[in-house]
């Protein structure tokens with residue numbers, strides 16, 4: 001398979017007033033065309049920074065990045081941001097069609113595409129609503145639809161489902177699997193949930209705690225098309241889960257230790273215990 | 285219900301100015317927050333009592349005034365009784381003076397307002413969006429903004445003489461800075477994530493102006509327009525002080541010269557009415573232009 005993204009020795013340092021923060025350190029990574037890669041790591045390890053560099057929103061301090069843009073008629077990448085990022089002054093339709101309008105696509109095509117993705121995220125009744133009228137989960141769904149509708153060569157997704165409730169999360173994961181299995185776009189997907197990484201990815205990459213470097217890469221050789229409910233009771237899935245958690249827990253504890261008393265971020269732990277609880281429910 | 289007293293907005297405007305200069309090198313972020321705290325129009329809940337009380341206080345003032353003059357408690361030469369003012373109002377309406385005064389001033393205000401607001405908007409958006417533009421223009425803006433526009437009037441008269449241009453320019457200057465400062469603050473106050481999204485989704489320069497900065501800064505732009513409107517009303521009176529033969533401001537000064545205080549009060553009423561209508565106009569425009577904001 002063709003190499004889509006090649007990263008060599010990537011380092012990003014942020015210079016703040018009183019110190020230099022190394023967010024990402026010496027990262028080497030090659031992602032192939034049509035590959036679905038999940039990046040997992042404790043919070044604060046530089047995942048967002050890495051993605052922002054790939055999206056050309058941040059420049060690397062050192063290292064080399066090569067991204068192949070094979071179809072000039074399509075945008076190279078579209079990002080789903082971790083934080084709330086849909087425009088408050090555009091209604092749902094306008095938000096989803098934003099990328100297309102920036103590219104001056106014909107109005108008819110925009111309307112069709114937008115309709116299709118509004119359907120996908122189940123917001124038909126809210127098509128003309130403004131973000132202040134939507135719940136947090138709905139807003140995140142709009143932001144996912146905005147990226148899909150833009151039809152980029154690479155989807156960059158930064159913990160897109162982290163803020164969603166369980167039903168919405170599973171629904172969108174299934175939708176993402178369906179779209180991906182049909183279109184085979186290159187996807188770089190960040191998550192702090194091992195469960196989610198295993199459901200979606202061809203390959204899971206684990207980053208070390210701050211400063212983020214690469215710890216290991218695990219191929220997820222679960223067959224496709226994948227069914228989320230079935231996966232969770234699959235013994236191989238569970239073996240992979242245990243293996244990854246073994247590696248990751250070390251980093252999480254390291255991250256906790258280095259954070260010391262200054263920062264407390266229980267996000268990761270909470271989420272993990274939630275997925276474990278879900279699992280046990282499914283197994284029972 | 286637009287209770288926007290020029291005096292209040294004026295003070296807030298100067299407060300803005302003071303801050304704008306004080307933080308010269310810094311950001312205008314807190315400036316925007318200042319204007320956020322400015323008196324906002326709040327719709328009364330519309331209870332019957334609210335409406336009744338709203339009529340009560342002016343009525344009481346008028347009645348007391350009417351009684352106080354014959355009793356000698358208020359000097360009728362300075363404060364002619366309401367019924368006499370009403371009479372003069374009627375007379376000036378019939379002979380057309382009132383209409384022509386209002387019309388002449390209205391044209392000056394609208395022209396000056398547009399001539400100030402449109403460039404203010406464009407420069408404000410550019411300064412908010414592009415750091416080099418900000419670096420380039422901020423010192424000039426910070427240095428010229430605090431100069432009271434009234435202080436500039438003699439210079440404007442020297443340059444433009446006593447024509448219409450002088451009046452329009454005076455008003456335009458006042459409006460320009462109000463709109464510029466608030467527009468820039470509105471853009472700078474936008475969460476940076478929206479600029480990232482725009483960039484990532486391929487927005488070009490025009491998109492940044494029309495799809496991001498302009499709509500995003502709209503709430504503060506309206507604050508700027510409201511302040512600019514207050515400024516325009518203040519400046520029209522000053523601008524018509526000299527070299528004018530009609531206009532509301534002219535009427536006030538002319539009435540003073542011949543001690544016609546009744547005409548003066550009629551002019552006050554018209555200015556107040558204009559202010560009210562402008563504020564209502566702006567706020568109904570605002571509701572139409574910013575449907576995305578919970579009011």
Ligand SMILES: Nc1ncnc2c1ncn2[C@@H]1O[C@H](COP(=O)(O)OP(=O)(O)O)[C@@H](O)[C@H]1O
Nearest residue numbers: 014016021023042043044045046047048049050
């Ligand atoms: N703009 C910035 N300026 C300074 N430090 C930053 C900036 N962005 C991120 N960082 C720091 O870089 C590290 C990695 O951040 P981030 O990439 O957001 O982590 P993650 O997404 O994995 O939680 C953190 O320590 C964070 O504080």
Ligand SMILES: [Mg+2]
Nearest residue numbers: 047048082158
């Ligand atoms: Mg992050």
